[in-house]
Amino acid sequence: MDNVLAFGAASGQAGRVDALFVMIAVIGGFFFFLTQGLLIYFAVKYRRRLPDRDNETPAITGNPLLEFLWILIPSIVVVVIFYYGWRVYTDQRIPAAGATEVHVTARQWMYEIRYPDGRTAINEIRVPAGKPVKFLLSAADVLHGFYLPDFRVKMDMIPGRVTTLWVQPDRPGSYQIFCTVYCGTGHSNMLAKLIVMSPHEYEEWVEHGGREGDEGGEHEPLVVRGERILSNAGCLNCHAVEGKEKIGPNLRGLHGSKVPLEGGKSVTADEEYLRESIVDPGEKVVKGYPNVMPTYKASMPPDDVRAVVEYLKTLK
Amino acid sequence: MAHGTGHSRRAGIAVFVALLLLTAVTVLVSYVDLGLWNTVVALLIASVKASLVALFFMHLKGESRLVWGFALFPIVFLALILLGTLSDTMLR
Amino acid sequence: MSDPSGEHGDPAVAFESAKLGVWTFLATEVLLFGALFTAYTVFRIRYPEMFRVEHAKLDRVLGAANTVVLITSSLMVVLGVDAIKRGKARLLEAYFGATILLAGVFLCVKYAEYAAKFHHGIYPRTNLFFSIYFMLTGLHGIHVLLGMGVLSYVIILSRRGRLSASYYTPAEMSGLYWHFVDLVWIYLFPLLYLVG
Amino acid sequence: MEGVGRMEAEGNGRGYLSERGWKSWAFTLDHKRIGAMYLWTTTVFFLIGGVFALLLRLELLSPQARYFSNHTYNVFFTLHGAMMIFLFIIPAIPSGLGNFFIPLHIGARDVAFPRLNLASYWVFAAGFLVIIGSLVAPMDTGWTFYTPYSAKSAAAVTTLSLGIFLIGMSSILTGLNFIVTIHKLRAPGMTWHRLPLFIWGMYSTSIIQVIATPVVGVTFLLLAAERIFGVGFFDPTKGGDPVLFQHFFWFYSHPVVYVMILPAMGIVSEVIPVFSRKPIFGYKAIAYSSVAIALGGFLVWGHHMFTSGMSPLANAIFSLMTFFVAVPTAVKVFNWTATLYRGSITFEAPMLYALTFIFLFIVGGLTGPFLGxxxxxxxxxxxxxxxxxxxxxxxGGTVMGFLAGLHYWFPKMTGRMLNEKVARVAWALIFVGFNVTFFTMFILGVRGMPRRYAEYLPKFHTENVISTIGSAVLAAGILVMCWNFLQGLRKGAPAPANPWRALSLEWRAASPPETENFPEIPLVTEWPYGYGTPKG
Structure with a gap:
């Protein structure tokens, strides 16, 4: 029962959830039209016609059979819905054999991804189509959520614990990941993507070292590459290029400007400062901003950092 | 309204002595290592003591069903929050 | 269920109302401590070793002594209420005074225990066992303090000649509350001091 | 509408409102005055909370942050939630209308403990003052205060915890007072099965207040202790468990939605028979279902935590229980609908709101199974x-029930009638605005938009714009209604003792009632729903 809803289900599991949704909607719709229909019908039909004779209504105070029935029937209906919902859920929770495991750690306000072979990434998970994936979810600071609407699943991410979530992505494509547990200022900017690749493309991508920077080819200009990395690595979740500030300082005009630091000093934002702020952001914290940016030392190789800095220099 | 009598004073002192004895027993038992049974015994003794206090000191013994209801009612909910929470935390 | 009357003036109704009110209030109190007991159970099951090691740091002799103090204070309340039922206001004041005194002893012992813990660098933040220990005994201690206040108020009422063999509702009600404070300690003592 | 029965005292002036001056209010022991104070206070917070809601809708007109920063948005939705829940919807019907009408309904002169009642109000006032004080560092945690975020947040969480603890205490004391009042002060002949259904709703509510509120009280104490002393119950770095906070929080906060809805259901059960001129259908089923909902409400808190990493068994149990608590609610809806059958229905404002309650509550109820x-x-x-x-x-449920109650009892409380035409205009705006605002959100949810988002993906734009337009219409309706209330207070026509020709006891008192409520305690000989003719 794929694609029963207007927006596509991305897996067989999701199709089953949709089927349950439709079932509840049909049952609910029936009762909706029954009760609302009667409510409106009675209200119209039995509106007062004879003002002086309105105490001549029948003194009906109850009807045992009717009352028994409308306790019994809803009870049966809800047990059926419960059972169906529980079965779909249980099947959904048991991972298929041979699932690829991907570790995801959430922190304010990004997802850090770690693959079994040691590769890391930020806010972007790439997996091959047709193979089950198991996400091992955890959080570094506060509660976060991991919601894949196209797969109809979500799971909270809890500090100090590992929770799991499992999907079977059938079709290649790019799927949205939302944070669903309120986690502070950047909550609504905490977005990520699940990119499902065809197995063949995935192989190729892994062989190339599994880095996002590389699909632009070897002759990609440094600035273009920097811009792409910047948007892929989640920087823009906290730093706007211009307009209203998010969590951190805006990026436009940053290069070359004088930056006041916590502790009273200030520094000129040269290339070295920009580089350091990416790999070791806690070292020089800009005055008036929370010290919450994680280090990109592990997830962004020096070449990529260089590209990002070059791109930042163009934002005048 | 029942008025104070010598009988109620004697009953109060008897309960008091029982409470002291039970306190002594529970402390002594705690020095013996019974494993998990230490907890069970301690809770049993505590419940006996609590019942004595409620029944005699708080006069639950002679109370109406309404008051009994209000005395026992919260215990159901205490069990509920305990079991409900444990059904999660013990079986994760 | 007694017949409803709708009248405030009736002293029998007022007495029954007050009693039902206090029992309802105690129902609230059970759940107030209930949440903490739940936390205790959850963590005790999760970290049995920590509870076994840490509970030994409490002084069970002092705990037992405090138990005896509270039980005795409860008896004083029983005798005090009994006294006023026989119309002996002075005797009520003496017994309730003794209760307050014993409550003071209880708090002093508690204070000594806390001080010793702090001295050894043990605070509520030290570990979960002591988090629970301080929260439970602290909340109970606040109840003892409140109880002392309530009992003092009854003594003042009695000194003003407001209590008699025919009207002793405040004494009876404060007694119910005090017994409940005792009852909570009856559970706290073994759970914290005796079993780990 | 001249006097329906000789028993009724005619309104002779200002009744319980005669005394003037702030002291006559601040130190009053009269349950009606205390109820009125709650009504004023909670209505003000309703309006403030509503302003925050409008600001939120305004910001959501555009996918990007346009008017406020994300932080400001988060503060606004926290304040909207916390004020609406703790300062409006929990106290409004129980403490406001409940205080005013429980003694009148059961034929008593006052509640069982009038001094305690006054103290409850002032504890409540202290609570909201502390909460207002916490605005120096406004909260951005959401009204659910989930740890560890709330334990780490730089906002004044500790102050706010104290404020909510006080509000909770007030709620407990009020519930306690009502329980004893209903048990002990019923007029002669007022047996349990002759009680108005509003009283059954209030009794069930009071039980929840007394049993559930202390748990949230202690939860907020623990949260404060975590921030002050470093107690680690909810702190994962100390071995604590953030999910335990959710258990405690929802052990209270789920039953408390029944604190909100049960009294509203009680009001609807009062209004429907009066304006259909029919006895309530299935009295016992409605009465006992209130109790069943109150008790069953304690078994379902875990359904707020199905994705919180709870154990599979807990998930299954809580899901099943959740479905069962739906049954007594459904029974009530069926009974109300059946009451209309062969009635002689008129559509004054109270009835419009009561019918709206049923209509919207059915939508709310039928979307429940998706979440259960x-x-x-x-x-x-x-x-x-x-x-x-x-x-x-x-x-759609509680607030409509509250509005039904306000319109129904306005003549009784103030001694003045409302302008019926203006009331209907307000109702129409509220009905349309409400549905446009909130039905759109179902669609947003199915399409996957997470809540508490200051900014959202452009694909959700259209629905958000529609919802915001709806909220403006809704706000206009509320404004018209408020204006109508104020006009009614100032220059409404004098109200007779029983404008709706209802049978429950409060209508035997004058409008507005005298301080003593009744000249003499009424003797009750039948239930309050004896409309219609036995062999019609």
Missing amino acids: ALATNVQLHDTYFVVAHFHYTMM
Whole structure:
């Protein structure tokens, strides 16, 4: 029962959830039209016609059979819905054999991804189509959520614990990941993507070292590459290029400007400062901003950092 | 309204002595290592003591069903929050 | 269920109302401590070793002594209420005074225990066992303090000649509350001091 | 409408309102005055909370942050939630209308403990003052205060915890007072099965207040202790468990939605028979279902936590229980509908709001199973679907019931009639605005928009714009209604003792009632729903 809803289900599991949704909607719709229909019908039909004779209504105070029935029937209906919902859920929770495991750690306000072979990434998970994936979810600071609407699943991410979530992505494509547990200022900017690749493309991508920077080819200009990395690595979740500030300082005009630091000093934002702020952001914290940016030392190789800095220099 | 009598004073002192004895027993038992049974015994003794206090000191013994209801009612909910929470935390 | 009357003036109704009110209030109190007991159970099951090691740091002799103090204070309340039922206001004041005194002893012992813990660098933040220990005994201690206040108020009422063999509702009600404070300690003592 | 019965005292002036001056209010022991003070206070907070809601809708006109920063948005939705829940919807009907009408309904002169009643109000006032004080560092945690975020947040969480603790205490004391009042002060002949259904609703509510509130009280104490002393119950770095906070929080906060809805259901059960001139259908079923909902409400708190990493068994149990608590609610809806059958129905404002309650509550109720069923819950939890469901039951339900009650009892409380035409205009705006605002959110939720988002993906733009337009219409309706209330207070026509020709006891008192309520305690000989002719 794929694609029963207007927006596509991305897996067989999701199709089953949709089927349950439709079932509840049909049952609910029936009762909706029954009760609302009667409510409106009675209200119209039995509106007062004879003002002086309105105490001549029948003194009906109850009807045992009717009352028994409308306790019994809803009870049966809800047990059926419960059972169906529980079965779909249980099947959904048991991972298929041979699932690829991907570790995801959430922190304010990004997802850090770690693959079994040691590769890391930020806010972007790439997996091959047709193979089950198991996400091992955890959080570094506060509660976060991991919601894949196209797969109809979500799971909270809890500090100090590992929770799991499992999907079977059938079709290649790019799927949205939302944070669903309120986690502070950047909550609504905490977005990520699940990119499902065809197995063949995935192989190729892994062989190339599994880095996002590389699909632009070897002759990609440094600035273009920097811009792409910047948007892929989640920087823009906290730093706007211009307009209203998010969590951190805006990026436009940053290069070359004088930056006041916590502790009273200030520094000129040269290339070295920009580089350091990416790999070791806690070292020089800009005055008036929370010290919450994680280090990109592990997830962004020096070449990529260089590209990002070059791109930042163009934002005048 | 029942008025104070010598009988109620004697009953109060008897309960008091029982409470002291039970306190002594529970402390002594705690020095013996019974494993998990230490907890069970301690809770049993505590419940006996609590019942004595409620029944005699708080006069639950002679109370109406309404008051009994209000005395026992919260215990159901205490069990509920305990079991409900444990059904999660013990079986994760 | 007694017949409803709708009248405030009736002293029998007022007495029954007050009693039902206090029992309802105690129902609230059970759940107030209930949440903490739940936390205790959850963590005790999760970290049995920590509870076994840490509970030994409490002084069970002092705990037992405090138990005896509270039980005795409860008896004083029983005798005090009994006294006023026989119309002996002075005797009520003496017994309730003794209760307050014993409550003071209880708090002093508690204070000594806390001080010793702090001295050894043990605070509520030290570990979960002591988090629970301080929260439970602290909340109970606040109840003892409140109880002392309530009992003092009854003594003042009695000194003003407001209590008699025919009207002793405040004494009876404060007694119910005090017994409940005792009852909570009856559970706290073994759970914290005796079993780990 | 001249006097229906000789028993009724005619309104002779200002009744309980005769005394003037602030002291006559601040130190009053009269349950009617205390109820009125609650009504004023909670209505003000309703309006403030509503302003925050409008600001939120304004910001959501555009996908990007346009008018406020994300932080400001988060503060606004926290304040909207916390004020609406703790300062309006929990106290409004129980403490406001309940205080005013419980003694009048059962034929008593006052509640059992009038001094305690006054103290409850002032504890409540202290609570909201402390909460207002916490605005120096306004909260951005959401009204659910989930740890560890709330334990780390730089906002004045500790102060706010104290404020909510006080509000909770007030709620407990009020509930206690009502329980004793209903048990002990019923007029002669007022047996349990002759009690108005509003009283059954209030009794069930009071039980929840007394049993559940202390748990949230202690939870907030623990949260404060975590911030002050470093107690680690909810702190994972100390071995604590953030999910335990959720258990405690929802052990209170789920039953408390029944604190909100049960009295509103009680009001609807009062209004429907009066304006249909029919006895209530299935009295016992409605009465006992209130108790069943109150008790069953304690078994379902875990359904707020299906994606919180709870054990599979807990998920299954809580899901099943959730479905069972739906049955008594359904029974009530069927009974109300059946009451209309062969009635002689008129559509004054109270009836319009009561019917609206049923209409919107059915929508809210029927969207419940989507959230109760585990698999669809996993999909829809924490999305706008939940926001919509919640507002359909709480605003479409409780607030409509509250408004039904305000319109129904306005003549009794103030001694003046409302302008019926203006009331209908307000009703129409509220009805349309409400549905446009919140039905759209179901669609947003199914399409996957998470809640508490200051900024959102452009694909959700259209629905958000529609919803914001709806909220403006809704706000206009509320304004017209408020204006109508103020006009009614100032220059409404004098109200007779029993303008709706209702049979419950409060209508035997004058409008407004005298301080003593009744010249003499009434003797009750029948139930309050004896409308219609036995062999019609």
